[in-house]
Amino acid sequence: MPTTREDGRKPRLSRERVLAAAVEIADRDGIEALTIRALADHVGTKPMSIYHHVAGKEVLLDGMVDIVFSEIEKPPVELEWRDALRVRCRSAREVLARHQWSVPLLESRHHPGPELLAHHEAVLATLDRAGMPLPLVAHAYAVLDSFVYGFAMQEANLAVQSGEADAELAEEIAAAFDPGAYPMMTRFAMEHAMRPDFNFGDSFDYGLDLLLDGLARALREEGA
Amino acid sequence: MPTTREDGRKPRLSRERVLAAAVEIADRDGIEALTIRALADHVGTKPMSIYHHVAGKEVLLDGMVDIVFSEIEKPPVELEWRDALRVRCRSAREVLARHQWSVPLLESRHHPGPELLAHHEAVLATLDRAGMPLPLVAHAYAVLDSFVYGFAMQEANLAVQSGEADAELAEEIAAAFDPGAYPMMTRFAMEHAMRPDFNFGDSFDYGLDLLLDGLARALREEGA
């Protein structure tokens, strides 16, 4: 690893610094603001220097995804499978929400990094230790992952929407709601979703428990 | 609507034709191949003519998302709520899988079209007719949507992966599996996922029923 150096005399660039800076930019200004030039500015160099630490923008994005997975909390192995999965899934959702660019990126990357692989390995191992037969493991795995990713995706959408200038959006909504189309959406919004104590995120725990309970039931029946 | 014309004398461009062509390109060559120039070629014009039918690429993408939603099957209202939702969710999954570019696009668009709004309206109405109180409606809605989107997203990923040239991927996998890290993933792949009768999609129906059953149970208890 000739790239890194121990003495902190002059903080030269390194793959880690580049990736961290990329995540910072994406967090702060959105993924579309992450250009090689902006990244170079942020770490105090010129564009072409970036390419000595990451092979290209694709690789950069792959690395960012792996950083996201590295931030997911890893529950201790002693935990009961449901608790372990709950910890992991909640943390995953929190991390994905914190890095709003991550979910759409997940979809487009096809080069899993070590942290991503380790995450999947851990989930599979947890399900296995719970005593599930492989077919049930497969279902549980697919279903939980889908729910977590899907939820995070919607949450990211909502966050952007509420943060956005309401100008266009309100206009669009108003235009759509003029003729009383979408009555149920209107009622839902008025009587529930716009209440101050409404929190979309609450549905995450609800859905997660729905799935875990269902899986536990299936495991009990399979086991019998 | 001066844009369209009834006599088919000379098929001039129209918003519909442009959008349909865009969907074709994205389906066939991937969303990254959808450039204004490629689109112009495909409909037999020059780039700038496109801009007379869609205001820009963003609007084009918004329109494509709405086309996707228009393709989701709309179950008859007489159906029992669980059957109705099953039809709709399965169809949604099928449509999203057919247009692999759609899921990542969903996330990034913030301008819902009429078809998307109508879809959401219909789902809400179905839940309402089932007799759910609004808080439960909210949970059901969020949870089902998350699952469908998330599952479609993973499916799209898998499809790309298996379609891709296995060269790099196999190498990467091999490299990662050398030291016997990821034992559970290995076992899972060998003993289950690589079997000829394994079908990732089967987990969709499994998860969907898990959720619908759980919601039905909640409804029963709430109602009591």
Next chain:
DNA sequence: ATAGCAAGTCGTACTAAGTACGAACGCTTA
């Protein structure tokens, strides 16, 4: 039929962004 006008088309050109190429720089080791 035809003048006139609005809708549609297109050539040109500008800008942003990724990155290939090769020269210059500076740190390390002899």
Next chain:
DNA sequence: TAAGCGTTCGTACTTAGTACGACTTGCTAT
């Protein structure tokens, strides 16, 4: 102190979105 090599960076090419303004087309009213 000089060779050697990893790093940095100036320049320039390429692809993509799209603004501008001129040209073309076909409908409408006479």
